[in-house]
Amino acid sequence: MRIKTVPTVPFRDQRPGTSGLRKKTREFMQPNYLENFVQSVFNAIRALQNRDREGALPQSASPADFDNTTLVVGGDGRYYNRPAIQAIIRIAAGNGFARVLVARGGILSTPAMSAVIRRRKALGGLVLSASHNPGGPDEDFGIKYNMQNGGPAPEQVTERIFRETLKIDRYCSLDSPDVDIDRDGSLKIAGTEVAIFDPLADYSALMEELFDFEALRAHFRNGFRMLFDAMHGATGPYARHIFEERLGAPPGTVLHGDPLEDFGGHHPDPNLAYAADLVRLLADGNAPDFGAACDADGDRNMILGRTVFVSPGDSLAVIAEHAAHAIPGYRGGLSGVARSLPTSTAVDRVARAAGINSFETPTGWKYFGALLDAGLCTLCGEESFGTGSNHIREKDGIWAVLCWLSLLAVSKKSVAEVLHDHWRKFGRSYFQRHDYDKLVAKSAAAMMQDLEAQMPGMPGRSLGNFVVSSAEDVSYRDPVTGAETEHAGIRIVFSNDSRIVFRLSGTGTEGATLRLYLERYERENTDADVETVLAPLAEIARELLGLQQRFGREKPTVIT
Numbered sequence: 001m002r003i004k005t006v007p008t009v010p011f012r013d014q015r016p017g018t019s020g021l022r023k024k025t026r027e028f029m030q031p032n033y034l035e036n037f038v039q040s041v042f043n044a045i046r047a048l049q050n051r052d053r054e055g056a057l058p059q060s061a062s063p064a065d066f067d068n069t070t071l072v073v074g075g076d077g078r079y080y081n082r083p084a085i086q087a088i089i090r091i092a093a094g095n096g097f098a099r100v101l102v103a104r105g106g107i108l109s110t111p112a113m114s115a116v117i118r119r120r121k122a123l124g125g126l127v128l129s130a131s132h133n134p135g136g137p138d139e140d141f142g143i144k145y146n147m148q149n150g151g152p153a154p155e156q157v158t159e160r161i162f163r164e165t166l167k168i169d170r171y172c173s174l175d176s177p178d179v180d181i182d183r184d185g186s187l188k189i190a191g192t193e194v195a196i197f198d199p200l201a202d203y204s205a206l207m208e209e210l211f212d213f214e215a216l217r218a219h220f221r222n223g224f225r226m227l228f229d230a231m232h233g234a235t236g237p238y239a240r241h242i243f244e245e246r247l248g249a250p251p252g253t254v255l256h257g258d259p260l261e262d263f264g265g266h267h268p269d270p271n272l273a274y275a276a277d278l279v280r281l282l283a284d285g286n287a288p289d290f291g292a293a294c295d296a297d298g299d300r301n302m303i304l305g306r307t308v309f310v311s312p313g314d315s316l317a318v319i320a321e322h323a324a325h326a327i328p329g330y331r332g333g334l335s336g337v338a339r340s341l342p343t344s345t346a347v348d349r350v351a352r353a354a355g356i357n358s359f360e361t362p363t364g365w366k367y368f369g370a371l372l373d374a375g376l377c378t379l380c381g382e383e384s385f386g387t388g389s390n391h392i393r394e395k396d397g398i399w400a401v402l403c404w405l406s407l408l409a410v411s412k413k414s415v416a417e418v419l420h421d422h423w424r425k426f427g428r429s430y431f432q433r434h435d436y437d438k439l440v441a442k443s444a445a446a447m448m449q450d451l452e453a454q455m456p457g458m459p460g461r462s463l464g465n466f467v468v469s470s471a472e473d474v475s476y477r478d479p480v481t482g483a484e485t486e487h488a489g490i491r492i493v494f495s496n497d498s499r500i501v502f503r504l505s506g507t508g509t510e511g512a513t514l515r516l517y518l519e520r521y522e523r524e525n526t527d528a529d530v531e532t533v534l535a536p537l538a539e540i541a542r543e544l545l546g547l548q549q550r551f552g553r554e555k556p557t558v559i560t
Contacts, residue, residue, distance in 0.1 A: 014165035016158040020144025039171035040164035074108020075128025076297040077259035078135030093192040094172035103199035109298030111396035112203040114150035129297040132269035136262035151369035151393025210329030219409040225288035233296035268296035294397035300385040301397035305415025313344025316381035336377035342517040344429040362488035370480035423526040434556035444512035
């Protein structure tokens with residue numbers, strides 16, 4: 001086997017977004033496109049470790065910068081996952097990694113990736129996923145680098161990776177046949193050990209450390225029923241192993257449990273629109289007590305009861321309220337909580353009642369990493385159906401489902417009863433996200449600039465029946481690292497604690513996606529129709545942006 005240095009030229013569009021580099025699959029399939037990005041990640045790691053301050057490839061044909069390090073590789077099983085894994089193995093061997101750990105079959109959920117990195121003390125990992133985006137040759141692909149703490153690379157690292165992509169002129173690879181990734185075992189290629197491992201083992205062991213599996217088994221033995229929709233993504237094997245095999249839920253509890261390259265032709269996003277089958281089953285007269293779904297790579301979750309939808313903000317708040325007495329792993333209490341800027345403020349009220357800190361960060365799980373590493377918070381969450389804790393450094397769908405199973409088992413109540421008890425105690429944040437997809441990117445950017453220009457004159461202004469108390473283009477200073485993040489989103493807060501947040505998403509691959517986040521807090525009126533309560537805020541947001549005039553768009557693409 002021969003290490004080779006392959007000449008290449010930069011691609012100008014490889015700046016990582018909120019969750020790594022995401023493009024259409026066929027873009028990744030271009031000659032050298034994936035290879036350039038992977039080598040740029042390795043160059044950036046090398047530079048940031050001060051092994052080579054310029055980040056340049058060594059002149060040697062067999063670089064050994066990573067001779068004492070381990071890299072983890074896996075993904076959500078979407079189209080092009082397997083060829084990408086073979087390319088990464090060759091490039092990692094060409095760059096002298098001591099070990100490459102590859103999940104069997106290439107299937108490794110994003111939270112499991114974080115668990116494996118942390119438990120096996122790896123240098124980091126490459127996650128092959130476009131998360132909740134569709135998969136297939138004409139759909140989306142993605143790649144993300146997770147750091148040694150198991151979390152997504154922070155902004156200073158992703159910017160260094162991007163700079164490397166702009167100057168790359170060669171990558172190191174290996175002339176070798178494909179590795180059989182479907183059977184556990186290991187082999188050596190050019191001095192690099194390639195080990196195929198069980199993707200369920202580390203993650204399942206971690207869940208059993210946090211949760212009382214015997215109590216959950218007893219709950220199922222007593223007749224509790226649930227449905228879990230894996231949406232043909234990576235969580236199918238995990239859900240079957242944990243819910244059906246370990247906890248004793250009946251066979252068939254897991255729906256769409258086989259990972260498919262195109263996710264069965266569906267959009268693997270766990271929300272009311274794309275998990276319609278699960279929503280319908282939960283509304284049936286003989287419905288189970290509890291329903292949940294995860295996205296393609298397993299980091300997002302949706303929680304349902306019989307005809308009851310739990311918003312992500314409420315889910316985070318309810319878990320924070322009950323974790324210390326319902327889940328063994330949190331019996332010592334919570335050090336704090338964190339949420340992203342667009343996420344509802346429901347968890348803030350729980351934190352105030354508990355006398356703990358609550359942090360507000362920009363969108364992107366990487367912003368929680370420093371808080372978690374410093375011990376400043378225990379639980380965190382995003383409105384985009386992401387919830388997690390300090391057990392790993394990613395949001396974690398299966399974990400969130402186990403949290404709800406635990407508090408339902410302890411309380412002996414239904415999802416609706418738990419939710420209404422929470423609202424009676426803390427009040428309710430009515431919340432929706434309105435997505436406007438595939439907008440012309442330049443026009444969308446201009447629209448946001450025009451909105452930003454209105455912010456200084458907003459305080460004191462009446463918009464409909466609401467009075468603006470504050471308005472700003474939000475910036476964030478990390479309380480641990482001191483890093484500054486600008487333009488996290490535009491936020492308008494009204495005198496009754498209602499809010500509208502506006503931002504352009506960084507996770508799409510076609511045009512621009514505008515997200516409007518609407519929140520209206522009610523202390524007493526907690527049983528009204530969500531859409532009716534939020535309609536005035538939605539109208540204010542549309543008028544401020546001029547969506548009809550600019551794009552001819554009267555309604556959002558998706559409401560969640």
